Amino acid sequence: MSNGWSVLVVDDEPVMRESLAAWLLEDGYHAEVAASGTEAVEMMRARAHDVCLVDLKMPGGPDGIETLRMIRALRPETIQVILTAYATIDTAVQAMREGAQDYLPKPCNPEQISLLLERLLKVKALERENRILRGRLDRRERAQEPVVTRNPKMLEILDLLRRVADQKSTVLIRGESGTGKDLLARTLHNMGQRSAGPFVGVSCAALAETLLESELFGHERGAFTGATARRKGKFELANGGTLLLDEIGDISPKLQFDLLRVLQERRFFRVGGSVETEVDVRVVAATSRDLEAAVRAGRFREALFFRLNVIGVELPPLRERREDIPLLVEHFLQKFSGELGLCGSGATEGALRLLSAHDWPGNVRELENAVERAVVTCNRGELTEKDFEFMNVQAPVSSWSAPNDRPLHEVERRVIEATLAKAGGNVKRAAQVLGIDRSTLYMKLKRYREDEESGGGKSSPS
Ligand SMILES: Nc1ncnc2c1ncn2[C@@H]1O[C@H](COP(=O)(O)OP(=O)(O)OP(=O)(O)O)[C@@H](O)[C@H]1O
Ligand SMILES: [Mg+2]
Numbered sequence: 001m002s003n004g005w006s007v008l009v010v011d012d013e014p015v016m017r018e019s020l021a022a023w024l025l026e027d028g029y030h031a032e033v034a035a036s037g038t039e040a041v042e043m044m045r046a047r048a049h050d051v052c053l054v055d056l057k058m059p060g061g062p063d064g065i066e067t068l069r070m071i072r073a074l075r076p077e078t079i080q081v082i083l084t085a086y087a088t089i090d091t092a093v094q095a096m097r098e099g100a101q102d103y104l105p106k107p108c109n110p111e112q113i114s115l116l117l118e119r120l121l122k123v124k125a126l127e128r129e130n131r132i133l134r135g136r137l138d139r140r141e142r143a144q145e146p147v148v149t150r151n152p153k154m155l156e157i158l159d160l161l162r163r164v165a166d167q168k169s170t171v172l173i174r175g176e177s178g179t180g181k182d183l184l185a186r187t188l189h190n191m192g193q194r195s196a197g198p199f200v201g202v203s204c205a206a207l208a209e210t211l212l213e214s215e216l217f218g219h220e221r222g223a224f225t226g227a228t229a230r231r232k233g234k235f236e237l238a239n240g241g242t243l244l245l246d247e248i249g250d251i252s253p254k255l256q257f258d259l260l261r262v263l264q265e266r267r268f269f270r271v272g273g274s275v276e277t278e279v280d281v282r283v284v285a286a287t288s289r290d291l292e293a294a295v296r297a298g299r300f301r302e303a304l305f306f307r308l309n310v311i312g313v314e315l316p317p318l319r320e321r322r323e324d325i326p327l328l329v330e331h332f333l334q335k336f337s338g339e340l341g342l343c344g345s346g347a348t349e350g351a352l353r354l355l356s357a358h359d360w361p362g363n364v365r366e367l368e369n370a371v372e373r374a375v376v377t378c379n380r381g382e383l384t385e386k387d388f389e390f391m392n393v394q395a396p397v398s399s400w401s402a403p404n405d406r407p408l409h410e411v412e413r414r415v416i417e418a419t420l421a422k423a424g425g426n427v428k429r430a431a432q433v434l435g436i437d438r439s440t441l442y443m444k445l446k447r448y449r450e451d452e453e454s455g456g457g458k459s460s461p462s
Pocket of ligand 1 (some may be wrong): 146178
């Protein structure tokens with residue numbers, strides 16, 4: 001079973017490198033061996049291993065320090081560890097200076113290697129995560145992301161939005177979760193003259209009625225307990241620009257009434273205020289709910305529905321525009337591989353076939369997340385079916401039932417083993433699914449193995 005990390009062992013002694021590789025394999029690493037520095041560099045050119053273990057003394061070619069240097073020039077991201085039987089302060093210092101993260105004294109024992117790699121890779125995993133998060137922030141601040149599509153319906157919608165970009169009529173964007181409603185609202189804003197003004201979004205589902213009221217319309221000082229100062233609402237903040245009322249299907253009857261009035265008159269009172277405020281705002285509303293049904297059921301005011309739906313667009317779910325899937329995969333691959341400095345030269349036909357067949361209940365957002373996760377965990381240049389294995393893993397485990405009347409640690413073991421099997425033996429993915437640390441999972445698996453080896457096959461509580 002593989003843990004997703006790969007290690008290259010560089011040592012001129014066959015016994016040494018083979019036994020190291022065998023331990024690493026047992027630990028779940030993908031391990032390869034090189035007999036010389038020159039061979040190691042060749043191999044690193046073909047594949048960016050996460051870690052290189054490099055022997056210091058290798059006669060008849062580049063020695064450990066030279067090898068470190070060459071690998072560093074080629075793959076600065078790779079963690080390098082020097083192996084040495086002559087660990088002196090001098091060589092250690094020099095190795096560190098050439099980019100080694102650590103060194104291991106020879107002869108090495110498996111336990112030592114496991115601990116060291118786990119520690120080093122934990123840092124690397126955190127760094128990766130950090131880069132992703134930073135990328136996300138950048139993205140949020142970045143101007144306009146493109147709407148990637150070649151679906152006729154989507155192109156028609158974009159065309160319609162372009163034509164009405166400079167009007168003030170309200171736009172209602174509907175579509176399942178993750179179909180791109182938010183993205184489209186921003187796109188509309190940026191298409192017209194309003195792009196010089198602010199784009200303000202507010203989620204109507206997130207707040208209680210009274211809070212939402214003051215969030216939208218602002219309040220005067222002393223309007224209610226805690227209102228210590230006058231505060232502008234989203235309508236005022238969006239003046240001259242666009243206001244996105246997200247999840248509009250969730251607002252209360254009273255707010256539906258207030259909103260209708262604002263949309264008709266473009267004027268409103270701040271909470272606790274007596275003077276009307278006038279604003280120039282283009283309102284865009286979005287929802288994944290069936291508003292017509294809500295109108296029929298009397299939960300949504302018909303007049304407000306018509307007011308919002310002056311220009312109505314309905315985004316098709318991703319499963320109804322599968323021709324967009326390869327384009328979107330390519331788009332997200334570029335985005336993430338650029339941000340992460342990782343692989344991402346494309347996706348294989350097999351991977352695209354698998355992705356094109358999926359139903360995507362979470363639509364484009366789900367696809368975006370899947371590509372991000374695959375880019376983070378893949379080792380090769382191209383994304384393959386294997387990199388998307390986890391998509392089957394996340395299927396609901398509803399059919400699974402816990403054994404009754406068993407001690408907790410036994411139940412735990414069953415859950416862990418079932419999850420691991422579903423993850424195709426990938427410890428990293430299983431740990432993600434289980435929501436625990438990879439090293440914790442290792443520890444538990446190791447204990448199960450030890451229990452089995454000592455006979456009995458029962459696991460003790462950990
Ligand atoms: N056609 C597209 N091209 C490129 N990226 C897209 C496209 N559609 C959606 N996305 C991306 O997918 C993600 C989800 O889109 P968005 O947030 O707009 O969906 P939503 O319909 O508002 O979802 P929700 O109903 O859950 O709020 C975003 O990161 C968005 O940039
Ligand atoms: Mg949204």
